[in-house]
Amino acid sequence: MRTFLLLSSLVLSTGAAHAVDEAAAIELAKNNGCLSCHSAKEKIVGPAYSDVADKYRNxxxxxxxxxxxxxxxxxxKWGRIPMPAHPNMSAADIKTLAQWVMTAQH
Incomplete structure (x- = not known):
């Protein structure tokens, strides 16, 4: 997806830079249904990843x-429609996705 090329490979979290494997994060997002509700730059059902990164940037x-x-x-947090839980995802995969979301470029 072209819009994901706008995402960088670093995220700042608690003052330390963490490398994010963008290709792996995109695959996680695809395989776990994230892209059904979210995109890099436009609201679908849930907010765009860039909007999430903006909201939580500081x-x-x-x-x-x-x-x-x-x-x-x-x-x-983002309107009436709730975000479903993903209890079957590993903690490492969830952290990868969270770090990746915070890399959204503007």
């Missing part, structure tokens, strides 16, 4: 908060 706990939202789901 939050030192952004990755940890996104991990929680991905694993347990969330509601009310």
């Amino acid at each position: 939050d030192k706990d952004a990755v940890a908060n996104l991990v929680q939202a991905i694993q347990y789901g969330s509601k009310g």
